[in-house]
Amino acid sequence: MIGTDSHTPNGGGLAGVCIGVGGADAVDVMADIPWELKCPKVIGVKLTGELKDWTAPKDVILKVAGILTVKGGTGAIIEYFGPGVDSISCTGMGTICNMGAEIGATTSVFPYNSRMSDYLKATRREGVASLADDFAENLVSDEGAHYDQVVEINLSELEPHVNGPFTPDLAHPISHLGKNARDAGWPTDIRVALIGSCTNSSYEDMSRSASIAKQALEHGVKAKSQFTVTPGSEQIRATLERDGLSETLRSVGGLVLANACGPCIGQWKRHDVSKGEKNTIVTSYNRNFTGRNDANPATHAFVASPEMVTALALAGDLTFNPVTDELTGADGEKFKLKSPYGDELPQKGFDPGEETYQAPSKSDASVEIDSKSERLQLLEPFAKWDGNDLMKAPILIKVKGKCTTDHISAGGPWLKFRGHLDNISNNMFLGAVNAENDEVNCVKNQLTGEYGSVPDVARKYKANNVPWVVVGDDNYGEGSSREHAALEPRHLGGRAVIVRSFARIHETNLKKQGMLPLTFANPADYDKIRPDDRLSLINLKDLAPGKPVECVVNHADNATETIQLNHTMNDLQISWFRAGSALNRMAEVAAGK
Helix, strand or coil: CEECCCCHHHHHHHCCCCEECCHHHHHHHHCCCCCCCCCCEEEEEEEECCCCCCCCHHHHHHHHHHHHCCCCCECEEEEEECHHHHHCCHHHHHHHHHHHHHHCECEEECCCCHHHHHHHHHCCCHHHHHHHHHCHHHCCCCCCCCCCEEEEEEHHHCCCEEECCCCCCCEEEHHHHHHHHHHHCCCCEEEEEEEECCCECCHHHHHHHHHHHHHHHHCCCCCCCEEEEECCCHHHHHHHHHCCHHHHHHHCCEEECCCCCHHHHCCCCCCCCCCCCCEEEEECCCCCCCCCCCCCCCEEEEECCHHHHHHHHHHCECCCCCCCCCEECCCCCEECCCCCCCCCCCCCCCCCCCCCCCCCCCCCCCCCCCCCCCCECCCCCCCCCCCCCEEEEEEEEEECCCCCHHHHECCHHHHHHCECHHHHHHHECCCCEECCCCEECCEECCCCCCEECHHHHHHHHHHCCCCEEEECCCCECCCCCCCHHHHHHHHCCEEEEEECCECHHHHHHHHHCCCEEEEECCHHHHHHCCCCCEEEEECHHHCCCCCCEEEEEECCCCCEEEEEEECCCCHHHHHHHHHCCHHHHHHHHHCCC
């Protein structure tokens, strides 16, 4: 299955090969155009032992992220196997697969087992469970299957982990977190603890968190940090309410939010800190990129299991280790939290909650958009390639370091403009660090010599019919499948993105919009590029699969260098570039051109 969200691999927890893609890829499939993917490698993660005590399924992927890093899974499917698999719940497997996106994996998958069958039955899919049980031997890895790489984890020895800040692969066993935080000078006072989101909001997750909250209440203790709870679905919200788990979490100081993306995607208006103020938050989300949750680049965000986040909320201190440390009760007596516990599935079954689905109209009514609308705008086709080489294009920004799709197209309050390409383009590259001056949203206009915001400079280039390029570092475009991160550069006059390496979904999204996603044949050539260089891409008329693109680097002192750039475009994708976008090419085909 493919889905237009980077969290689609959650389905690997039900033994599905579920892959996240950009929206344009899904449009292709709906239009009966084949979906293409370069055959991935397979990385095997062998699990032995069994989960116990404070160690949760989230700790498995936090450990794997620490081993493989945010780009170690790029171009690969992660397949979990081994005797330890059976100690993980179905929803726990989903959590692990969900966060596999943070190591660049194409997707992740677990072998089918009885835990999945139980979950299917509990969610009123007995027929699917019966069929899957009948074909269970086909839904596991082959005996002696070859893996391109194998990682082995003994679950019995695995410590709870907390990863961060600013990247989900900076892994800390809980026993090391306090020292690491103090040594690095990170704020140890936890301002806000947030549990839930699509990654970690199953009934098991919330019941284990509630078991920690209940222990605290028995000792008269409430959360020292602000504490928020985000149910992952209407069904989970309703079931938690019915079984009293939401009330337990409220009683300890929790604020139950709507079952929506919320702070996980940046839909969070914080009032407790000002922008630029250094502070720490802990979440059970997937992503902790700079500014991801609250648009504050000084927020140090850490990710952990929901039960660990709940324990840290009680202490309000990043150096607290619930495995070994004690809390002080209202009576002044010290007490230690017992290991979390909870039901894998609700004993009374799931409550489906309120029916909120609104079916689309069956009428032939047309949709009219107010030309004055700030939130909706009809898309106009991008211009076709003019057949000429790209000559002496200025570099809009040479990005330094990590550049996720959040850096390219920020979320939060900007999301209300998702239907208006021109307005949302005002957030383009707001979070990217300019290699010239180590600042964000401050680049030099090569036409005037003046500095301005990235979107403003891009608009001035576009107004003067000057196409531009972007230069980036490793794993460019990691994170959300956010298609606007490709649409916005194209809309504001971008023609090529040249980087050391790409994240898979974003590279494809750029191709779909008629951009040239190119990589340095020699990654060290990134260092040859100066922010005031002009770049020429030569012989584009001969663009072909596997054939490098020649790039002439024109320095400001009139010196030139020639470097080679690689690409992964096939013939169909090259036709998208020539047509101006994949949609343009679809229109040409429909018109018989």
